[in-house]
Structure formats: C-alpha cells, structure tokens
Amino acid sequence: MSNVITAKNLTLSYEEDEEVIRDATFTIKKGDFVFITGPSGSGKSTLLKSFYGNLQPKEGSLVIGGLDMIDIKKSKLQELRTHLGIVFQDYKLINEWTVEKNVVLPLWISGYSSEVQSTQARRLLHHVKLSGKEDKYPMELSGGEQQRVGVARALAKNPFLILADEPTGNLDEYSSNVIWDLMENACQQLDTTVVVVTHRIPMVFNIQYRHFTIDERGSVYEVH
Numbered sequence: 001m002s003n004v005i006t007a008k009n010l011t012l013s014y015e016e017d018e019e020v021i022r023d024a025t026f027t028i029k030k031g032d033f034v035f036i037t038g039p040s041g042s043g044k045s046t047l048l049k050s051f052y053g054n055l056q057p058k059e060g061s062l063v064i065g066g067l068d069m070i071d072i073k074k075s076k077l078q079e080l081r082t083h084l085g086i087v088f089q090d091y092k093l094i095n096e097w098t099v100e101k102n103v104v105l106p107l108w109i110s111g112y113s114s115e116v117q118s119t120q121a122r123r124l125l126h127h128v129k130l131s132g133k134e135d136k137y138p139m140e141l142s143g144g145e146q147q148r149v150g151v152a153r154a155l156a157k158n159p160f161l162i163l164a165d166e167p168t169g170n171l172d173e174y175s176s177n178v179i180w181d182l183m184e185n186a187c188q189q190l191d192t193t194v195v196v197v198t199h200r201i202p203m204v205f206n207i208q209y210r211h212f213t214i215d216e217r218g219s220v221y222e223v224h
Helices: 046-052 074-081 099-102 103-110 114-127 143-155 173-190
Strands: 003-017 018-029 035-038 059-064 084-087 161-163 194-197 210-214 222-223
Touching: 003 194, 018 046, 018 059, 018 194, 018 210, 018 222, 035 046, 035 114, 035 173, 046 059, 046 161, 059 074, 059 222, 074 194, 084 143, 084 222, 099 103, 099 114, 099 143, 103 114, 143 173, 173 194
Parallel strands: 035 194, 035 210, 084 161, 161 194
Antiparallel strands: 003 018, 003 059, 210 222
16 A cells, blocks of 8 residues: 655744644555544644645655655646645635536646536536536535535546545534545545544544544644
8 A cells, every 4th residue: 555645754834933733754545534633723724735735844755646745846736736636614616607617627627528527527416416506606505515516526536635624614414424425435435545634523434544633732643
C-alpha cells in the first residue's frame, strides 16, 4: 500500500514568528480514511491547505501523491489539483451556474467533451441522491443539497485524494449522514484516500478510520 501523504518534521506558518503546525511527522496511505480533530484555532484547516498547495511548508518536507510540495512548480501544482477532490464547509458553488454545470466544472476545465460531462453529471447526481435537479441553481437547493453537489463535484474526476474541511459543519443530521455515507463509499468502493477536518467524528461510522488530533501547540498526534 503506497503512501499518498508523507510529512516529515513539517512546520507550517503564515508569518515568520508564528508557527501553526510544528514538527509533524506522519504518513497517510492509499485507501485510508482520516479524521483530523483539535481545538478551534489549532491548525486543522491550515494543515489541510498545505495538502492542496495553498500553503507551502516553512520547514521539513511534505510529499503529496509523489510530488514534493516545497517550491513546487505552478504547472505541477495545477496538475496535482486536477486529481484532488476538495469539499468546503461553505460549498463554494457558482450561483449563476446550474447544478449540472457546477458538478462538471473539473471536467470542463480539463477539456472533456460535453457528452462525457453530461453522462458523468447524471451518474454523480444519481449517486448523491439529486437526480432531476440538474437544471436547478444552487440557491434553489437546501444547504444539505448544496453540499451534496459539492461532493459530486469533488468526485467528478475520480480523484485519488479527497480533502474535506468541516463538510457537515452547517448541516442537519439527515444531510450529515448522507455526506458521511458518500465519503465512506468513495473510500471503500473506489479505494480513494479521504482526509476530513471536523470538530466532531460521527457517532456511527461504518468503516475503519484513522484519527489525528492537533493540540494547542500545533503538534500532530495519531489517536489509537
């Protein structure tokens, strides 16, 4: 089983004198489902940002999908991001676009034909229980439905790694359970690595997972 994420003595900071993550060493393997928890402000979202290249390491090393994230070339970073699925707490949908167009955004950027885009959109919307909503706009959907569109978009190109930042933070229990089911299925059926930042691990979770926590000092530990 190959490593998807390898961090060694990783230190992250936004300013020279303020280290958010300190000296973190860990590996995440293909097919792992990982929860990252910790107090508010401990650096959970900061760590996740480094995984998709939004923040470069200050010290140590970080390798994502075989690519060294220190001084990574812009072209290589863009290529890496086409193979990632990212789910945000605030959905980040384009309100002027239909649901279908939001879902296929990664395919459109990569130049897939309209036929492929349409076929994949229908398949994914069925998968996230939103069949028939293709021509709706985000603001016509509930928050839970919008987040399911976000998950469908994240799955559009069969990514090797899904990164999710508080994906159920704003949702009711039903919508949260749907999102967790979708993430479980992606991990189990597609062997996709899933990393989720959350303030609370769900009470009922049907697959084996790993749990990392970050303390107030920015140290990263695996909870066994």
